[in-house]
Amino acid sequence: MSPDPPTTPARTIESATPIEPATDRKEAAASSHHSNRSNRVRPEQTSTARRRRKNNDSDITEEMREQIQRLHPHYGTRQIGHRVGLSRKVVIRLLRQMGLSTAPGRSTQPSKLEPFQQAIQVRVGKRLTTTRILREIKALGYDGGRTTVAKYVRELRAQQGLTPTRVVKRRFETAPGKELQIDWSPYVLSIAGCMVTVHALGCLLCASRKLYLRLLRNERQSTLLEALVSAFEYFGGVAARLVLDNMATAVLGRFGPDRKVLWHPRFLDFARHYGFEPFACMPRDPDRKGKKEKSFRLVYDDFLKGTDFESWDDLDSRRRIWLDETPEVGNQRVHGTTRRIVNEAWREEQPFLIQLPDKRFAVHEDGVRVVDTDSTLSMNGTRYTVPSALAARSVAVRIYTEHFEVLDPLGRVAFSRIYVSDEDKGKLQIDKTHYAAVPRRPRVPGGERLDEALVQRFPSLASLVQGLRLRFKALAPIHYRALLRLGDRYGEQAFLEAALRAQEYRRFDALAVERILAHDHPLPEHDTPTPLTGSGPLVLGEVEQGSLDTYARLDAAPAVVSDLAVANDPVAAEPAAATDSVTRAPEQNATAPDPAPQSSPSTKEPHHGT
Numbered sequence: 001m002s003p004d005p006p007t008t009p010a011r012t013i014e015s016a017t018p019i020e021p022a023t024d025r026k027e028a029a030a031s032s033h034h035s036n037r038s039n040r041v042r043p044e045q046t047s048t049a050r051r052r053r054k055n056n057d058s059d060i061t062e063e064m065r066e067q068i069q070r071l072h073p074h075y076g077t078r079q080i081g082h083r084v085g086l087s088r089k090v091v092i093r094l095l096r097q098m099g100l101s102t103a104p105g106r107s108t109q110p111s112k113l114e115p116f117q118q119a120i121q122v123r124v125g126k127r128l129t130t131t132r133i134l135r136e137i138k139a140l141g142y143d144g145g146r147t148t149v150a151k152y153v154r155e156l157r158a159q160q161g162l163t164p165t166r167v168v169k170r171r172f173e174t175a176p177g178k179e180l181q182i183d184w185s186p187y188v189l190s191i192a193g194c195m196v197t198v199h200a201l202g203c204l205l206c207a208s209r210k211l212y213l214r215l216l217r218n219e220r221q222s223t224l225l226e227a228l229v230s231a232f233e234y235f236g237g238v239a240a241r242l243v244l245d246n247m248a249t250a251v252l253g254r255f256g257p258d259r260k261v262l263w264h265p266r267f268l269d270f271a272r273h274y275g276f277e278p279f280a281c282m283p284r285d286p287d288r289k290g291k292k293e294k295s296f297r298l299v300y301d302d303f304l305k306g307t308d309f310e311s312w313d314d315l316d317s318r319r320r321i322w323l324d325e326t327p328e329v330g331n332q333r334v335h336g337t338t339r340r341i342v343n344e345a346w347r348e349e350q351p352f353l354i355q356l357p358d359k360r361f362a363v364h365e366d367g368v369r370v371v372d373t374d375s376t377l378s379m380n381g382t383r384y385t386v387p388s389a390l391a392a393r394s395v396a397v398r399i400y401t402e403h404f405e406v407l408d409p410l411g412r413v414a415f416s417r418i419y420v421s422d423e424d425k426g427k428l429q430i431d432k433t434h435y436a437a438v439p440r441r442p443r444v445p446g447g448e449r450l451d452e453a454l455v456q457r458f459p460s461l462a463s464l465v466q467g468l469r470l471r472f473k474a475l476a477p478i479h480y481r482a483l484l485r486l487g488d489r490y491g492e493q494a495f496l497e498a499a500l501r502a503q504e505y506r507r508f509d510a511l512a513v514e515r516i517l518a519h520d521h522p523l524p525e526h527d528t529p530t531p532l533t534g535s536g537p538l539v540l541g542e543v544e545q546g547s548l549d550t551y552a553r554l555d556a557a558p559a560v561v562s563d564l565a566v567a568n569d570p571v572a573a574e575p576a577a578a579t580d581s582v583t584r585a586p587e588q589n590a591t592a593p594d595p596a597p598q599s600s601p602s603t604k605e606p607h608h609g610t
Contacts, residue, residue, distance in 0.1 A: 060086070060094070068094055112144040113152060120149070124156040126306035135329070176207040177352025180239035180276070182228070184219055184247065185296045190308040191315060192422065198315070200304075203231040204295050205239060207352075208345035209335045211295050213323055215315055216401060221249035225270055225363035226401050232274065235346075237353025242276045243288065251280050273361045275354050302329065311421060364398040369406075371395055375434055379404055382425055385434045386415045450480035458487070461499050467508030482510035486517060494521040 064084050068091060071080045077091045084091070113120075116137045123133045130153050134146055142149075182203045189198050199219050203212040212231040216223055224247075232238050244250060250267040254260060261280045263271075271278045281288040303322045309315040323330040324343075331342040338345060369377040375391040376383045379399075386395075386406050395414075398405040408414040420429060451465050461483075468476045487495040498516035502509070 060090075065094060065098070069098060069100070072100055111148070112142065113148050116140060116142050117152070120152060121156060123306065124153055124160070127301075128305055129301045132302045174206045175352075176349040177237075177239055177354075179206040179241045179243055180204065180235075181206060181243045181291055182231075183245060183293065183296070185299075187300065187304055189304060189315070192309075192311055194422075200296070200299065201227045201231075202295055202299065203228070203235075204291055205235060205346065205349060206291055208349040209291070209295075209338060209342050210235060210331060210346035210349070211299075211323070211342070213299060213319060215319055219247070219249065220365070221264070221266065222363055222365040222399065223401050224249050225267075225361065228270075229360060229363055232356055235353060236350050237355055238274050238276045239353060240276060241279050242271070243279045243281065245281050246283055250278065270361055270363075273357065275357075313421075364400050364405075367397045367399055368394055369397050376428070377406070380419060380425075382420055382427065382429060384417065384429045385431050387434050388436075388438050390414060450477050450484075454480050454483060457484075458492075458496060458499065460496070461503060464499060464503040464508060467503075467506065468510075471508050479510040483513060486510070486514055490517050490521055490523075 064086070067084055068080055068086075071083060072095060075083070077088045077095070080086075081088045081091045086094075119137055119140060120133055123136065128136075130146070130150050133153060134142075134149050137149070180203060182201065185200045185202065187198050187200060188195050190196075191198075199216050201214045201216060201224070204210070212234045214227045214230065216227065246254075250264055252262045252264050255262055259282075263278060267278070303319075307318075309318065324332065326332065328334070331346070333342060334340065335342055335345075369379070371377045371386055371390045371393055373392045374385075375388045376385050377395070377397075378384075379397070390406065390408065393409075396407040396411075398407070403416060403418040405413050406415040420427070451469060455462050455465050465480070468479045472479060483495075483499065486498075490498075494517060495513075498513050498520065501516055502512045507513075
């Protein structure tokens with residue numbers, strides 16, 4: 001039953017009294033309203049009284065209990081209390097008595113986030129940002145919103161105790177084209193399954209927040225200058241001031257009471273070439289280039305953290321994609337401070353940048369390398385072939401970050417190539433075109449390989465030669481030479497008979513053939529080996545080494561000098577007599593025995609005494 005509409009006391013008074021003048025009616029209404037106001041019962045009091053009357057279990061009927069049980073899956077305790085006329089606390093108590101939950105029944109439809117909770121937990125463990133986690137799970141198929149993801153991430157971080165560190169930093173802004181901040185930051189990344197130290201160089205235009213990033217192998221000066229040139233070309237110009245810290249490749253030190261900067265001469269030439277003013281921060285003052293410092297946090301949290309790269313090329317390719325080819329990431333994101341898309345702000349800042357000169361600054365590192373006779377040189381622990389015209393000489397090289405150049409004697413670039421990957425580092429890199437101008441050696445008769453020469457001489461021993469090759473591999477030529485010597489020593493017929501017997505019993509060994517020859521065809525005692533004949537000397541090239549022992553008897557031969565020659569010119573006659581004695585001594589020794597030392601002429605004594 002619906003309750004009766006409430007009646008106002010004013011209407012009751014007006015209907016019970018006759019019509020009076022306006023003034024009297026107002027006074028009567030005011031007095032009537034005042035008297036009824038004191039006697040009126042407030043609705044809160046009525047409701048409270050009614051609830052108090054029904055708060056006792058004896059006032060709750062079985063029908064009300066069934067109604068509460070029926071409404072529970074669809075409504076909350078507050079709405080159920082309004083429908084049955086009970087307080088919320090009474091409804092909760094009754095539901096607990098019936099063994100029902102006090103919360104309303106929820107939908108059985110699974111959450112959109114549930115299939116991706118495991119992936120989110122892994123990324124929260126890597127301390128990735130919510131923005132990056134959302135982007136990565138969207139790539140996995142998530143089509144929900146950010147709020148659900150952020151709530152779940154906060155719960156996980158609270159469980160892991162990951163509380164952010166609050167640091168107060170000083171903020172300032174610069175005019176367009178006024179300042180460019182640069183800095184190095186090393187990271188340890190997984191590249192091709194190995195942990196590698198990568199040096200990240202970040203360059204940031206302060207007004208537009210346009211970022212340029214390079215991931216390099218070292219922080220050498222040539223590497224720094226080459227990366228800065230690439231950054232200038234990427235920005236389309238140079239800012240008026242370049243802010244950096246006290247890196248040794250640019251700042252040699254500070255001197256004087258005001259700690260004036262002593263710049264590296266080459267870096268100062270680089271600054272003059274491009275027209276910017278270098279500015280070095282004071283030591284331990286990172287806030288001076290805080291914009292650049294904060295961008296490293298973005299690079300690490302949104303790109304590098306928790307990522308595995310297949311190679312250096314893969315790292316550089318993904319760097320380009322993250323920087324400019326991914327929506328709402330890198331330079332395509334809306335910056336949190338300027339509230340503008342970075343690339344759009346950069347297009348407005350570009351006209352304020354200093355234009356680049358027509359000629360690049362020489363950013364390479366000069367060096368000298370020795371090219372071996374095989375036309376190879378060494379670069380970073382790897383040998384590369386170069387054009388054969390540069391063999392056996394020292395050449396000038398230009399060392400760049402990703403490649404190197406070899407100059408000819410006239411200073412022109414004769415060869416250029418990129419460095420090999422880490423997997424091929426240390427392996428010889430051969431380019432066959434470098435040997436195109438080298439003439440091939442002509443084949444002379446008998447200049448075949450040893451195995452080919454042996455088979456050509458004894459065709460029936462092909463199986464023996466092949467067995468030696470398979471058994472001894474690189475040592476097979478030793479056995480080939482031994483077989484050729486045995487054939488020349490014992491004769492072809494005896495050697496062929498013994499070799500065929502060893503081949504029949506599969507004894508692939510030159511020593512086995514030698515034992516058979518020694519048993520079946522023994523040589524006479526003190527037998528002089530037969531000189532090599534046939535193709536043996538030509539194939540083996542064996543020549544007996546020369547010796548001076550044959551001429552040892554000449555050392556004891558007397559010097560024969562005529563008395564007339566000594567009398568005329570003793571000094572001049574001495575070398576002539578010595579020469580003459582050497583030339584005539586073999587003739588004398590061939591027919592007469594060697595004279596004793598005491599029989600030497602006495603004409604030498606006056607000569608030595610003079």
